[in-house]
Amino acid sequence: MPERISAVPVSVAGLYRGRELSGDGSVAVRGTSVSITMTEGAGVVLRIDEIDGLRGNGSDLELFLDSGDVLQLSSASGMVRVTEDIVQTAIALPELTRSLRALGARRAKPGADHDRFFAPLLSARRRAQGCATVEECLRICDAAALRAELDRHLRDFARARYPRSGADRRSLEADLEDAAGRAFARLDELAVAGNAVRKSDDTARFVAWREWTSALRAVFESADSSWLAIRPALEGPRVKHRPLWRRLLRLGALAAVCAGAGTLDAQHMQMRIRGVPVDSLRARDFDVVSSVPGFAIIVADSADRARLAQLGWSAEEIVTRADIGRAVPGAQRATSVYRSFDDPVRGVRAFLDSIATANPTRAHVEDIGTSIEGRPLLALKIGAADDSPSRPNVLFMATYHAREWAATEMALRLIKHLVVNRSERTDSLVANRDIWILPVANPDGYQYTFTADRFWRKNRRRNSNGTFGVDLNRNHAFKWGLDNVGSSPNPASEVYRGSAPESEPEIRAISAFHEAHPPVLSVSYHTFTGLILYPPGHEFGKLPDDLGIFRALAGTDVQPAVRDRLPGSNRDHYHPAPGWNLYPTNGEYTDWAYAEHGSIAFTPELSSGFEFERFYGFDFPDDESRLATLFDDNLPFALDVLDAARDPLKARPLATGIASERIGIESVSPVVRVRVPLADIRKTFVKSPASVPLAPDPSSDAAVYTRRLVSTVIARPAEVRIDVGAAGVRYDILSATGAERGDEPWLASGFLKSPLRIAGDSAWTSGNGKLRSPAIAVPAGLDSLSVLFWTRYLGDPFSLLPRGEIHYSVDNGNSWTLAGLVAGVAETYYPERADIVGVAGKTVLVEFTALFGSTLPSWWLDEITIVGRSSAPASGPDLITNLDFRPSENPVRGEVVRFLWPFAGAEGEVIVYDIGGRQIWHAPVRDNPVTVTWRIAESGTANGVYFVLLRSGGRLVRGKLFVTRGAL
Numbered sequence: 017m018p019e020r021i022s023a024v025p026v027s028v029a030g031l032y033r034g035r036e037l038s039g040d041g042s043v044a045v046r047g048t049s050v051s052i053t054m055t056e057g058a059g060v061v062l063r064i065d066e067i068d069g070l071r072g073n074g075s076d077l078e079l080f081l082d083s084g085d086v087l088q089l090s091s092a093s094g095m096v097r098v099t100e101d102i103v104q105t106a107i108a109l110p111e112l113t114r115s116l117r118a119l120g121a122r123r124a125k126p127g128a129d130h131d132r133f134f135a136p137l138l139s140a141r142r143r144a145q146g147c148a149t150v151e152e153c154l155r156i157c158d159a160a161a162l163r164a165e166l167d168r169h170l171r172d173f174a175r176a177r178y179p180r181s182g183a184d185r186r187s188l189e190a191d192l193e194d195a196a197g198r199a200f201a202r203l204d205e206l207a208v209a210g211n212a213v214r215k216s217d218d219t220a221r222f223v224a225w226r227e228w229t230s231a232l233r234a235v236f237e238s239a240d241s242s243w244l245a246i247r248p249a250l251e252g253p254r255v256k257h258r259p260l261w262r263r264l265l266r267l268g269a270l271a272a273v274c275a276g277a278g279t280l281d282a283q284h285m286q287m288r289i290r291g292v293p294v295d296s297l298r299a300r301d302f303d304v305v306s307s308v309p310g311f312a313i314i315v316a317d318s319a320d321r322a323r324l325a326q327l328g329w330s331a332e333e334i335v336t337r338a339d340i341g342r343a344v345p346g347a348q349r350a351t352s353v354y355r356s357f358d359d360p361v362r363g364v365r366a367f368l369d370s371i372a373t374a375n376p377t378r379a380h381v382e383d384i385g386t387s388i389e390g391r392p393l394l395a396l397k398i399g400a401a402d403d404s405p406s407r408p409n410v411l412f413m414a415t416y417h418a419r420e421w422a423a424t425e426m427a428l429r430l431i432k433h434l435v436v437n438r439s440e441r442t443d444s445l446v447a448n449r450d451i452w453i454l455p456v457a458n459p460d461g462y463q464y465t466f467t468a469d470r471f472w473r474k475n476r477r478r479n480s481n482g483t484f485g486v487d488l489n490r491n492h493a494f495k496w497g498l499d500n501v502g503s504s505p506n507p508a509s510e511v512y513r514g515s516a517p518e519s520e521p522e523i524r525a526i527s528a529f530h531e532a533h534p535p536v537l538s539v540s541y542h543t544f545t546g547l548i549l550y551p552p553g554h555e556f557g558k559l560p561d562d563l564g565i566f567r568a569l570a571g572t573d574v575q576p577a578v579r580d581r582l583p584g585s586n587r588d589h590y591h592p593a594p595g596w597n598l599y600p601t602n603g604e605y606t607d608w609a610y611a612e613h614g615s616i617a618f619t620p621e622l623s624s625g626f627e628f629e630r631f632y633g634f635d636f637p638d639d640e641s642r643l644a645t646l647f648d649d650n651l652p653f654a655l656d657v658l659d660a661a662r663d664p665l666k667a668r669p670l671a672t673g674i675a676s677e678r679i680g681i682e683s684v685s686p687v688v689r690v691r692v693p694l695a696d697i698r699k700t701f702v703k704s705p706a707s708v709p710l711a712p713d714p715s716s717d718a719a720v721y722t723r724r725l726v727s728t729v730i731a732r733p734a735e736v737r738i739d740v741g742a743a744g745v746r747y748d749i750l751s752a753t754g755a756e757r758g759d760e761p762w763l764a765s766g767f768l769k770s771p772l773r774i775a776g777d778s779a780w781t782s783g784n785g786k787l788r789s790p791a792i793a794v795p796a797g798l799d800s801l802s803v804l805f806w807t808r809y810l811g812d813p814f815s816l817l818p819r820g821e822i823h824y825s826v827d828n829g830n831s832w833t834l835a836g837l838v839a840g841v842a843e844t845y846y847p848e849r850a851d852i853v854g855v856a857g858k859t860v861l862v863e864f865t866a867l868f869g870s871t872l873p874s875w876w877l878d879e880i881t882i883v884g885r886s887s888a889p890a891s892g893p894d895l896i897t898n899l900d901f902r903p904s905e906n907p908v909r910g911e912v913v914r915f916l917w918p919f920a921g922a923e924g925e926v927i928v929y930d931i932g933g934r935q936i937w938h939a940p941v942r943d944n945p946v947t948v949t950w951r952i953a954e955s956g957t958a959n960g961v962y963f964v965l966l967r968s969g970g971r972l973v974r975g976k977l978f979v980t981r982g983a984l
């Protein structure tokens with residue numbers, strides 16, 4: 017190693033293991049270290065193997081360190097030499113010949129053949145000694161060239177011994193190639209490692225380089241052992257021809273090698289495609305997993321790659337750090353943090369057993385079913401061993417999709433946190449909940465990603481057409497196969513839904529588990545987009561009735577549940593949204609769990625993304641500190657979910673600070689949409705203008721805690737009032753616009769009128785503009801301001817940009833505060849809401865900003881209404897509850913029932929609802945009657961429970977009526 021000393025004055029900026037380095041100093045390369053001396057304060061000495069890569073432009077130099085840190089050095093002069101010195105030191109080849117025991121050893125029989133056999137390697141080694149760049153070294157030690165030379169020498173050996181007998185010669189050639197098999201295999205791996213170096217970016221170039229040098233060392237070592245195997249074959253006369261069966265065997269071995277190579281080739285790769293829209297890729301069934309400005313990222317197998325070539329779309333493989341070790345198909349992937357399923361020492365199975373053994377009173381391994389290949393679906397039960405009705409069930413699962421390793425890590429770390437890392441909060445949760453954690457929902461696929469194909473997604477079902485795998489997250493029984501967008505009927509597709517609902521044993525096991533232990537809340541971890549998704553996912557624009565609970569736990573973009581602190585992540589929080597906001601899915605887990613079991617179910621898409629331009633995607637680094645950060649980011653949400661299990665409607669999550677809403681408003685125009693507690697629905701009275709009746713939303717799939725009530729289309733009201741039992745809420749409409757003639761003057765710049773409307777004649781639309789409200793005087797005494805609007809937008813499913821933002825200002829536009837945003841894709845209109853607090857008594861401006869970077873319409877807004885929320889006692893002046901509900905008989909057995917009209921002298925109405933909230937009879941009341949008559953037989957009313965409302969002006973009497981006609 018030549019000594020390089022070059023002290024160059026530099027200015028330094030960056031972090032090194034949590035310490036900031038900033039200011040003037042100098043840098044020198046000494047031996048295998050780079051030392052940075054600071055004029056003030058401590059400097060740092062970097063070992064060359066701490067440097068993953070560098071990027072320089074002559075005067076600036078960025079060093080990318082294995083700690084994830086980046087140091088930036090700049091200097092007016094001398095930086096070129098420093099850069100060269102570091103590169104030279106980093107790519108210096110290690111000693112390669114010392115390990116060659118055969119080289120020059122007595123038993124190796126040195127001689128002409130021996131020298132010829134080793135000549136190509138030694139020559140390459142000698143020439144590579146002085147190579148100045150990575151590219152030059154790779155060229156000199158090119159695996160294909162070395163292989164060709166080795167091959168040539170073996171043929172020469174055989175020809176020299178059997179110059180005349182072709183059969184003997186070919187037989188010896190075959191024996192020699194067998195003997196050199198190990199060297200050939202190592203050369204193949206060197207080729208893969210060389211490609212990885214060529215594809216690596218600046219930030220990881222040295223990492224790839226070091227992998228390549230160890231592959232080169234392996235070539236030398238294998239040459240050594242190969243020679244020891246070749247030598248006996250060269251000695252002595254050949255007594256007979258190689259038997260035919262041996263030759264066939266060898267051909268078989270070759271075929272196996274080819275098949276092996278084929279397997280590697282057939283593996284899924286993460287690839288980058290420029291200039292092809294995501295939609296076009298998805299339309300052709302490519303597995304689009306992300307996109308960033310300028311390119312889409314897909315996971316493609318060899319068939320996909322062939323299709324890409326056919327389409328003339330060029331895609332490049334994204335080489336991640338972990339790919340570099342991918343040379344050997346069939347070999348166990350070496351990991352230091354991640355655990356395969358089967359590994360008897362470090363595997364998930366072994367980990368769960370060890371946790372349960374070490375904590376017998378707090379952790380119990382449960383086998384909840386069996387995969388297709390016979391692996392157990394293992395859940396860890398935390399807390400008491402039994403499942404008590406007094407303790408609500410909470411379920412955490414991970415890795416429906418095999419390649420999403422970080423999700424399993426999240427689950428395993430949550431187990432450790434709850435079982436091993438004790439605290440008052442975890443002790444209390446463990447004592448009062450039945451907690452179940454299933455860290456690998458798809459054990460076959462998961463194990464397969466360790467042994468055969470890192471980016472495998474589905475399970476390992478052998479499909480009828482010979483392809484493998486069903487997407488387990490499309491195989492649940494709710495809305496299974498609803499359409500071919502949210503899942504695929506094609507077995508080759510990555511979102512193949514299977515031959516029938518719950519066709520897969522893994523899904524049947526999860527379904528049976530829900531029957532036995534229905535979770536109040538559940539979480540299914542996936543990777544890698546940085547989202548918290550909740551139901552529904554099967555249809556654009558649908559919102560869950562229990563939106564108030566989902567929002568409290570998942571948060572909003574302004575008050576998110578999960579902060580994203582991963583170094584280099586392209587977002588700072590997980591975007592919370594209904595599942596369709598990413599893309600529609602059917603047969604999916606959370607939709608099913610919510611609809612079938614009432615579970616408040618979430619899919620966190622754990623973040624991954626990018627770091628220093630290095631893409632992780634599904635290949636989240638096998639790195640303790642990054643995985644620890646991922647876990648720390650996601651832990652508060654997991655604990656809040658556990659907390660909320662006692663009564664989700666009363667949840668007050670610490671992470672978001674949003675209390676779950678008992679009474680919520682979604683829209684006042686063109687329909688009134690409110691959410692009220694299901695338990696109180698009979699005590700609910702919604703007063704919208706002109707007594708518009710509200711009925712339960714017929715499109716609801718599930719409502720466990722709340723129910724949405726909707727009106728027919730109405731003109732914009734001035735006020736909506738909801739009374740639920742003793743609580744009342746009033747919403748005053750303070751400003752509204754729907755791009756209609758005669759609307760209040762909102763200031764539109766870059767927003768245009770669009771006929772694609774939800775009400776009236778037009779809506780607002782923009783790709784890049786602003787829409788500002790007039791000044792709104794907010795009355796004192798209001799609790800909060802809500803901005804309600806109907807919206808649709810065509811953003812990016814994988815990114816928070818492009819997006820639309822809602823801001824408000826209390827200083828006449830001098831400064832603005834973010835109140836909400838929309839991002840992702842919503843192909844149909846749905847009602848959104850952004851809340852603003854602390855503005856009572858102030859004058860407020862509200863502004864919508866389209867940041868879609870487009871001249872095309874990308875964001876549509878209609879019926880924007882700004883409402884002030886205030887609470888009021890429910891019974892107030894409007895509601896009278898001290899009058900009697902007096903039917904002529906109850907239960908009703910006859911054909912007619914009469915109600916005493918309690919509002920003597922006043923007109924009004926009578927309405928009868930069934931238990932589902934559907935209005936089944938309505939009659940105006942005039943002429944000052946004493947009683948009102950309902951002819952039950954004429955209405956064709958079935959036996960059951962009914963609710964009767966007698967109303968006059970703002971006064972109301974209600975009662976419950978039992979109809980049991982025909983009964984004795």
Ligand SMILES: [Zn+2]
Binds near residue numbers: 416417420542
């Ligand atoms: Zn997934």
